[in-house]
Amino acid sequence: xxxxxxxxxxxxxxxxxxxxxxxxxxxxxxxxxxxxxxxxxxxxxxxxxxxxxxxxxxxxxxxxxxxxxxxxxxxxxxxxxxxxxxxxxxxxxxxxxxxxxxxxxxxxxxxxxxxxxxxxxxxxxxxxxxxxxxxxxxxxxxxxxxxxxxxxxxxxxxxxxxxxxxxxxxxxxxxxxxxxxxxxxxxxxxxxxxxxxxxxxxxxxxxxxxxxxxxxxxxxxxxxxxxxxxxxxxxxxxxxxxxxxxxxxxxxxxxxxxxxxxxxxxxxxxxxxxxxxxxxxxxxxxxxxxxxxxxxxxxxxxxxxxxxxxxxxxxxxxxxxxxxxxxxxxxxxxx
Ligand SMILES: NC(=O)C1=CN([C@@H]2O[C@H](COP(=O)(O)OP(=O)(O)OC[C@H]3O[C@@H](n4cnc5c(N)ncnc54)[C@H](O)[C@@H]3O)[C@@H](O)[C@H]2O)C=CC1
Ligand SMILES: NCC(=O)COP(=O)(O)O
Numbered sequence: 411x412x413x414x415x416x417x418x419x420x421x422x423x424x425x426x427x428x429x430x431x432x433x434x435x436x437x438x439x440x441x442x443x444x445x446x447x448x449x450x451x452x453x454x455x456x457x458x459x460x461x462x463x464x465x466x467x468x469x470x471x472x473x474x475x476x477x478x479x480x481x482x483x484x485x486x487x488x489x490x491x492x493x494x495x496x497x498x499x500x501x502x503x504x505x506x507x508x509x510x511x512x513x514x515x516x517x518x519x520x521x522x523x524x525x526x527x528x529x530x531x532x533x534x535x536x537x538x539x540x541x542x543x544x545x546x547x548x549x550x551x552x553x554x555x556x557x558x559x560x561x562x563x564x565x566x567x568x569x570x571x572x573x574x575x576x577x578x579x580x581x582x583x584x585x586x587x588x589x590x591x592x593x594x595x596x597x598x599x600x601x602x603x604x605x606x607x608x609x610x611x612x613x614x615x616x617x618x619x620x621x622x623x624x625x626x627x628x629x630x631x632x633x634x635x636x637x638x639x640x641x642x643x644x645x646x647x648x649x650x651x652x653x654x655x656x657x658x659x660x661x662x663x664x665x666x667x668x669x670x671x672x673x674x675x676x677x678x679x680x681x682x683x684x685x686x687x688x689x690x691x692x693x694x695x696x697x698x699x700x701x702x703x704x705x706x707x708x709x710x711x712x713x714x715x716x717x718x719x720x721x722x723x724x725x726x727x728x729x730x731x732x733x734x735x736x737x738x739x740x741x742x743x744x745x
Contacts, residue, residue: 429460
């Protein structure tokens with residue numbers, strides 16, 4: 411999904427790329443993304459929010475000699491000895507401040523959208539801060555009652571009803587009103603962010619075989635069947651079907667084509683395992699339901715390979731170009 415200078419929007423798209431965890435692969439995939447944008451003469455202006463010292467070290471290590479514009483968020487922090495592949499308090503502060511500063515700049519019109527490199531949620535323990543993901547921070551900052559975590563590639567897009575919740579709690583968290591909110595935000599996102607005129611949503615069941623008529627769990631019989639039928643009636647400008655047995659539903663995405671515009675998944679791994687099998691490295695995390703555009707990578711901080719120069723930047727590139735496309739769509743342009 412490369413964007414070239416010939417199909418660029420009239421005004422360049424300025425993206426805030428947050429560096430994430432300094433000890434992970436975030437700085438590396440960002441440098442590789444900048445190299446890709448240079449090589450493709452992309453009209454995207456990428457500005458990195460993080461540590462200037464860390465970005466310089468990473469660029470040196472990778473032999474990148476292009477310009478890097480950095481908004482420094484940790485001027486008092488000494489990164490001359492950069493942490494690699496381990497939890498570090500300085501990295502916690504930088505990853506937090508980078509997102510805060512990027513949101514501020516988007517809010518003030520100094521950037522068009524945010525693209526986040528991975529951060530390590532556990533890092534926040536070291537700084538005695540709440541252990542949260544970007545999604546929760548963005549949701550709180552923009553005061554949204556409901557946002558949706560969608561991960562998507564060219565063919566499969568999954569939207570999660572529950573996200574970072576223990577499996578043992580999923581059933582209690584699910585409800586018809588929650589499913590309705592997730593479907594409503596997902597439909598609006600597919601229309602506004604992806605330009606899908608009449609979205610087709612497939613809703614997964616919770617249980618194996620969607621409950622097999624109550625023999626393998628009864629949530630489908632108790633409320634999911636009815637909730638999906640009600641949603642399909644309510645949203646007449648969309649097609650909403652299900653609850654489908656998740657295993658056979660995802661099998662439909664093995665061939666060519668796109669049987670549905672998005673799959674609504676009841677819990678994290680129900681959606682992310684098929685997504686990563688099909689699209690890992692070629693997909694992005696998109697937060698729907700925000701007044702701004704935010705995309706992210708489909709992977710984490712990968713401490714096992716940090717500092718080795720072997721990280722695949724495919725997802726960071728995908729997320730960056732997708733954000734630019736979305737900005738162009740909001741402006742009324744086409745890529
Ligand atoms: N967007 C974000 O901020 C995300 C952050 N995380 C965080 O990352 C941390 C580590 O999570 P894990 O479950 O270990 O997932 P992970 O994605 O960091 O690593 C899983 C495996 O995939 C490999 N991998 C990941 N990205 C790669 C890339 N770009 N190129 C080549 N190989 C790659 C790693 O080397 C590792 O073997 C956790 O703290 C988690 O919360 C996880 C997912 C998303
Ligand atoms: N599994 C996806 C994930 O953890 C994304 O978290 P974040 O984008 O909210 O930081």
